[in-house]
Amino acid sequence: MKAKLGASSLAFFKRKSEEIIKIVGEAGFSAWEVILEGHHLRSDYSRWRELLDSYSLDVSIHAPFADLNIASMNEKIREESLAQIKAAIEAGYQLGAKLVTVHSGRLSPYSMWFPNEAKEVNLASIRELAAHAQEYGILLCLENMPRYEGALLSQVEELEALIGEFSKDELGITLDVGHAATCGNVVDYIEALNHRLVNIHLHDNRGDGDEHLAVGDGIIDFKAIFSRLRNYSGKYIIECHREEDVFRSREKLERCLI
Numbered sequence: 605m606k607a608k609l610g611a612s613s614l615a616f617f618k619r620k621s622e623e624i625i626k627i628v629g630e631a632g633f634s635a636w637e638v639i640l641e642g643h644h645l646r647s648d649y650s651r652w653r654e655l656l657d658s659y660s661l662d663v664s665i666h667a668p669f670a671d672l673n674i675a676s677m678n679e680k681i682r683e684e685s686l687a688q689i690k691a692a693i694e695a696g697y698q699l700g701a702k703l704v705t706v707h708s709g710r711l712s713p714y715s716m717w718f719p720n721e722a723k724e725v726n727l728a729s730i731r732e733l734a735a736h737a738q739e740y741g742i743l744l745c746l747e748n749m750p751r752y753e754g755a756l757l758s759q760v761e762e763l764e765a766l767i768g769e770f771s772k773d774e775l776g777i778t779l780d781v782g783h784a785a786t787c788g789n790v791v792d793y794i795e796a797l798n799h800r801l802v803n804i805h806l807h808d809n810r811g812d813g814d815e816h817l818a819v820g821d822g823i824i825d826f827k828a829i830f831s832r833l834r835n836y837s838g839k840y841i842i843e844c845h846r847e848e849d850v851f852r853s854r855e856k857l858e859r860c861l862i
Contacts, residue, residue: 609857610635612805612843613644614816615850621646622655629659630707631851637705637841639666640692643692649698656699663705664803664839665696674733675709675726675756677718685709686729691764697740703803704737705778706730711754726756727769728810734774741777743744745776745803750783752812755785758787764796778803780843786814787814802838806853818849820856 611633621644628636635769636656638644646652656663667702672685680844696704717724730746737744746766749758756762767775777800784790786809794801808822809815819826819842841851 607804607833608839609854610637610662610664610839611850611854612637612666612841613639615844615847617642617644617684621652622847625652625655625661629655630738632660633854635662635839635841637662637664637666637839637843639643639668640695641668641670642838646695649695649824653699660746661785662839663696663699663701664841665692665699667692667704667706669707672707673712674706674729675711675722676712677722677725677848678712682709682725687733689733690816692699692741693733693742693744696742701742703745703776703778704748705745705749705803706733707747708749708755708757710749710756714753716776723756727766728805730766730775731770734770740775743776744774744803745778746789747778747780747805750780751786753813757814758783760788760793760796763793764850767797767800768820772800773797776802778805780801780805781824781826781829782807782809782814783804785809785811788827789847791832794829800834800838801833804836804838804840805834805838805843806857807843807849808853816849818844819853820858821849824825826857 667689677683734744749755784793806815
C-alpha cells in the first residue's frame with residue numbers, strides 16, 4: 605500500500621493527547637491526525653514530537669473548527685477564526701507536519717442574506733491561510749463539507765472552481781469520503797479533484813447524514829472509491845466517532861478494500 609493509513613484524534617477526544625499517540629502508535633498505524641481543539645491545545649509540543657518519533661508516526665494537523673467561521677461577515681469573528689487556525693499551522697511546524705486540514709467557512713443566519721459576499725470573504729480567508737502555511741513550509745488542505753443548510757464548498761463543482769484559483773503548491777484537498785457521500789457520488793469528487801488529493805478521511809454513513817460510522821456500517825461503496833485511487837500516495841485517515849469503530853475500520857480496510 606503506497607498510502608499511509610492513520611487515525612484521527614476525533615474518536616479519542618476525551619483522552620489525553622499523549623495517551624492517544626501511544627494507542628495509535630502501538631496499534632501499528634503509520635500516521636496520526638490531531639484535531640487541535642480544547643485540551644489538545646498546547647504551548648509546547650516537544651513531548652508530542654518525542655512520542656511521535658518513538659512510534660515513527662507521521663503527524664498531520666486538523667485545524668480547529670467547532671466555534672469558528674472563516675466566512676463570517678463579522679470581522680472580529682473572522683479575525684479570531686483566522687488567528688486560531690494560524691496558531692494550528694504554527695503548531696504543525698513545531699511537530700514537523702507537512703499538511704494542515706482546514707474547514708471552509710459557512711453561511712450564518714446573517715450572511716445567508718448576502719451569500720455572494722460571504723463566499724468572497726471565505727475565499728479571501730483561504731488565501732490568507734494558504735499564504736501563512738507556505739511561510740512555514742506546510743501545505744494547506746481544504747476539506748469538502750457535508751450537506752447542511754448554509755454549507756459552503758460541499759458540492760464538487762464549488763470545490764473544482766475554487767482550487768482553480770490556487771496552484772498545487774498553495775492548496776491541496778482533503779477529501780472527506782463521508783461528507784462527499786451526503787452530497788452525491790464520491791467517485792465524482794475523486795475524478796474532479798484527483799490531481800489535488802493529498803489527504804483522505806475515511807468513515808461511513810447511510811447517505812442521509814454525517815454519521816462518521818465504521819467503514820462497512822453504511823452504504824458507501826468503498827470498493828468503487830479505492831478502484832479509482834490506485835495511484836494515490838497520500839494519507840488515509842480513519843475518522844470515526846467511536847474508538848472501536850476506528851479499529852474495526854482498519855481491519856476492514858486492510859483485509860478487504862485497500
